[in-house]
Amino acid sequence: RKLFIGHQVLRINAESEEHIQLLKELEDDEGWELDFWTHPASTDLPVDVHVPFASLHAVKDFLQAHKIPFHVMINNLQELLDEEQEGLELSAM
């Protein structure tokens, strides 16, 4: 089973078309293995990105450097998945 220990999901609130373009560049960069749960399209909808632990610093630095507002939506993805799994097993019992 794939584990997501230390992975975070960031909620990014783009404020301008320039931010959207920068986020699109981020989306095209396969090196950071980002999983965009919602995609950069307009300033109306937030962009949620699942970021592997190894890319966290780089991605946060990128966002801060370009003054793109974001917050951590899910602090540790695996913790949430463990809770979900526990609920599933309890229900099955």
Added chain:
Amino acid sequence: QERNARSFNFGAYHTLDTIYSWMDTLVAAHPNLVSKVQIGTTYENRPMYVLKFSTGGNKRPAIWIDAGIHSREWVSTASAVWMADKMAKDYGVDPSVTSLLGQMDVYLSIVTNPDGYAFTHTSDRMWRKTRSVNPGSVCRGVDPNRNWDAGFGGPGASKNPCSDSYHGPLAHSEIEVKNVVDLVQSHGNFKAFISIHAYSQLLMYPYGYSCTSVPHQAELDSVGRSAVQALSSLYGTTYKVGSICKIIYQASGGSIDWSYDVGIKYSFAFELRDTGRYGFLLPANQIIPTASETWLGLKHIMEYVRDHPY
């Protein structure tokens, strides 16, 4: 296994086997209303089932509802389970449901991507696509909502098999998509086609492959807005309404664009609620609130379709 419909926990996420087994208990509890119809098999040879709600007649005007085409969107599938139970129990009790099923059939696909759903339970909770092998690539799977014959391969779909929005080699190349297409086309009398996704709280209508308005834009927008009003009446959940292209982004090869283009006017896609804190990982205690509010929106659309034959 969940053998008794009364003991089934609707406020929990379940495996594919449990859901399939629960379908049997629902059919057993409502044998004159609900049947489990196999519409084909998946890439990995799992059966694909839909629940058919029918009070008789032959190829009556029908409504198609699918959930879980993107396998990681668990709340979509969990809500569909709750809504199937609700519709069965409300027949003969709620005049609106009784009248609807007196005139139309409803086909509900609860797990539209069974291979992907099983994979999210065993190997990768974040899996979205089908599980088909892509020749020449180490990456598996096609985005089944980019694989329909509607602007196939156009903007908003990827040609890269490793992408989560890979459109696949050909339109309807995915057997899961083809099974639905074949059912809808062989039936020939579907009047509405509704896809349930999660998350972001949106109710959308065509097009996604183009940013031009569909001929019925005004009507679909109005129906969508009233449906969202009904949905919001329960918990105040806010939804946005609009065409896929205008409220999210251009995305080609989507299911409701296909259904609209083959003549099913009332084509809609829901993106269910999230709380702004969990994305795809909506806690199980929010399944029933999500399903309950969605049911109100869905019921509004179905009532409108019933009352506006074409």
